[in-house]
Structure formats: C-alpha cells, structure tokens
Amino acid sequence: MNIITSARLVVAASLSLALAGCSTTSQEAFRQNPKGVPKVDICRTLLQTQDPNFAREMVAELTRRNVNPYECPSMVQKQDQAGAALAVIAVGGAAVAYCANHNCGGGYGGPPYPGNCYSYYDRAADGTLCGNRAAMIRPGGY
Structure with a gap:
C-alpha cells in the first residue's frame, strides 16, 4: 500500500469518526427520553425535520432547557467546525505516525x-x- 492510498484511508476514517458525532434524533428516541438527547442533536434535527408536530415538540424541549431555537444554526455550525478540526488533527497525527514508521522524510x-x-x-x-x-x-x- 503506498502513502497516497494510506493517506486517503486515514482521511476517510477520520471524517467518518468526526461526522459520527453529528447526528440527528429519531422521533422515537426523542419521545422516549427527551432529557437524554443533547441539545445540539435536537437543534440539528429541528433544522432538518419536515414534520411540524415533531418540530413543535423539539422547540418545547429546547425552551424548557432555556435554549432559544434561533440559536440552533450557530450551535450546529460550531459542532460541525469542531468535528472538522478533529478530523484535521486526526489526519495530521496519522500522517506523522505513518511517516515515523515509513521514513517519509x-x-x-x-x-x-x-x-x-x-x-x-x-x-x-x-x-x-x-x-x-x-x-x-x-x-x-x-
């Protein structure tokens, strides 16, 4: 396996891990335990849902937590940026580790x-x- 193929695999794995933390919430999971769902996941789901009744439930939960639903785009953007930063750090670390073992200097x-x-x-x-x-x-x- 050459270094470019290895780097591509590392990038794909890192992005997958970073994006795995950015999830939406199903109606069933939300209704079973609304307090157990992180507010940023509620926000992400609120921004993506097409169901007005489900959206009202999420707005009510956010309001109960003293979160203004208008803050949701900013919260989701910050989480996405943090995930991207983690992916960059992971890729850099993986490249350093690969080169340390394969004389890339x-x-x-x-x-x-x-x-x-x-x-x-x-x-x-x-x-x-x-x-x-x-x-x-x-x-x-x-």
Whole structure:
C-alpha cells in the first residue's frame, strides 16, 4: 500500500469518526427520553425535520432547557467546525505516525540512500534537521 492510498484511508476514517458525532434524533428516541438527547442533536434535527408536530415538540424541549431555537444554526455550525478540526488533527497525527514508521522524510535529492539523513539539510523522520547526523558528513557515509 503506498502513502497516497494510506493517506486517503486515514482521511476517510477520520471524517467518518468526526461526522459520527453529528447526528440527528429519531422521533422515537426523542419521545422516549427527551432529557437524554443533547441539545445540539435536537437543534440539528429541528433544522432538518419536515414534520411540524415533531418540530413543535423539539422547540418545547429546547425552551424548557432555556435554549432559544434561533440559536440552533450557530450551535450546529460550531459542532460541525469542531468535528472538522478533529478530523484535521486526526489526519495530521496519522500522517506523522505513518511517516515515523515509513521514513517519509528526506531532502532535496542526492544519491539513493536508505535513510532520511543523506545531507545535513535533510530532515529526519521526526522533522528535525539532520545536521551532523547526515551520511555525507560521517566517515564511511553511514
């Protein structure tokens, strides 16, 4: 599996996890335990429902919780932004972990070398400059 395929899989998995937290509520679940449904989920469902009776029930629950239904678009947007930020962090972390295990670092050319530090200006897998650790500076080249 190459790095691009791996990165695509990581992005897909991260977005799936981030969006899994952004859910709507079914009428049955809401009616069974309205107090157990997070207010942002009520807001998301309120913004998406086509059922006016269900919408009235959700507005009543939000009002009971001292939440103005007009705040719902902002609440949902903030949750979406937080989910997107988590996805970015997860993708970045996964890329760092992948590169730490697969020597993704490297420099600006030079002869083929099995590691990351051929030249002093290359970067090691941890992101630091190779400097005096570089193969071209060390006796024997390795």
